[in-house]
Amino acid sequence: MSGRTIVTIAVLSLFTLETGCVPPPRATGQLESSGGAVQVSGIDPLFLPPSPDTIPGDQRGDAIRMGYLMVVETQEYGKRYVGNALNCTNCHLDGGVNPNTASFVGISVLYPEYRARAGRKMSLADRINECFERSMNGEALPPESTKLSAIVAYIEWLSQNVPPGSTVPWRGIPRLTSTHPPDPAKGKNVFAVKCAFCHGTDGQGTMAAPPLWGERSYTIGAGMARVGVAASFIKANMPRGWGWTVTDDEAFDAAAFINSQPRPDFPGKVHDWPKGGKPADVPY
Ligand code: HEC
Ligand code: HEC
Structure with a gap:
């Protein structure tokens, strides 16, 4: 479990979370406040996703909200660019805030980054587009797309409490290793x-x-x-x-x-x- 402590879903109430079988994991389309900073225990103290209350009331705030909708309601807001039935949040759980599954919190400080799969340096927008093409069986958004910059704005907003230079220890998915041949x-x-x-x-x-x-x-x-x-x-x-x-x-x-x-x-x-x-x- 790569040295990470188990974090329960219950603490991650940044947005209205729905777990279990019903209802389906569709977002309400509205950011909801948990009434203060989100406390996550047992994980790196820098894992500090901001409270939705702190989304600015200006254009940038609109972009952040649109980015959130692109992530949780990709089928609707990102329709043109999606070729399957998934939403980003189906894998980046809880709108990318869940620390157990390739969380978006903090990752904007890691880009641009060299990626071996592509054999080149990638921006955060490039990396988002990789998931559109591969995980969503869709198409890359054009570089000038406001929807693409909205997702970047959302991830940057989620990352604001993580200092530049941080290694983002909760990055990725807690890696399971095994000698058992998968059957x-x-x-x-x-x-x-x-x-x-x-x-x-x-x-x-x-x-x-x-x-x-x-x-x-x-x-x-x-x-x-x-x-x-x-x-x-x-x-x-x-x-x-x-x-x-x-x-x-x-x-x-x-x-x-x-x-x-x-x-x-x-x-x-x-x-x-x-x-x-x-x-x-x-x-x-
Ligand atoms: C089918 C599951 C799946 C879906 C759907 C999906 N992703 Fe991903 N995504 C992944 C996996 C797996 C990784 C790599 C995690 C790792 O390296 O451990 C990843 C990585 C990323 C990263 C890089 C994270 C980092 O640490 O640098 C970003 C950004 C990202 N995805 C954005 C998106 C966006 C935006 C969408 C929706 C358009 C999306 N993803 C949809 C599975 C998915
Ligand atoms: C209680 C209902 C439930 C059960 C049981 C369940 N899942 Fe899921 N699974 C979900 C939901 C809901 C999502 C999407 C999560 C979200 O959007 O918040 C999901 C997402 C996934 C995804 C990533 C998205 C995708 O569709 O590719 C995989 C892979 C997955 N589940 C595998 C499994 C496996 C394997 C099991 C059995 C060990 C399992 N699930 C059992 C509800 C369930």
Whole structure:
């Protein structure tokens, strides 16, 4: 668990959070205040997402709010650029505020950054577009897009209490490592017992949860298509509201099963890792 302490969902009430099976994880479209700074215990003291009360009442505030909507209601506000049934918040849980799953808090201080997959330096906007293309099976937003700069503004606002130069220790997904060979056949059983009642027996999603494979899911070029990444996400966050309850082997087996199912191709994959360094669990 990479030295990180377990953080419960309950403390993360920055926005109206909904966990469990019903209702579906749709945002209300409104930022709601928790009435003060958000307290998160057991994680780095710099993990300080600001209170929505501090969103400025000017144009920048409008951009921050639009960025939030793009993240939680991507299907609606980012429709043109999305090719599947997901919203950013389905993986970057709680609008990117949850520290267990590639949180947006603090990350703007890390960009621009060299990325081995692309073999070049990337801006935060470039990185957002990678998720549009790969995780959302969609299209990159044009550099001048106000919706793209809105997402950047939202992430910068979430990062404002993290000083430049910080390494953002909570970055990414708490990484699960295992010597257990992931077994999709066992994963099929884990899926039936612990996942299907929300994600559907066919994995195509329900009112309660998004699809896990098929045409409406993430592409094979997405980070989540790597078994190690999906296993880590599942361990820390699934079943939704009951993170850290499946065993490590169950997380790996379920990840292997889900990622052995059909999903959209990502033709741009031929350009990935041009200078080498491709992780072993990349499925291409
Ligand atoms: C299917 C799951 C999924 C969806 C949907 C998704 N992402 Fe991601 N995203 C990931 C994963 C996995 C990572 C890499 C995490 C890691 O490196 O540990 C990531 C990384 C990122 C990063 C870089 C984080 C960092 O630490 O530098 C940004 C920014 C980002 N995503 C934005 C978005 C936005 C905006 C959307 C919606 C348009 C989106 N993502 C949709 C899974 C997803
Ligand atoms: C209680 C309902 C529930 C159960 C059970 C559940 N999930 Fe989820 N899952 C969700 C919800 C809801 C989301 C989206 C989270 C959000 O938007 O806040 C999600 C998101 C995901 C995602 C990322 C988004 C996507 O659709 O690709 C994966 C992967 C995932 N779940 C895998 C699993 C696995 C594997 C299991 C079984 C171990 C599981 N889930 C059990 C509700 C559930």
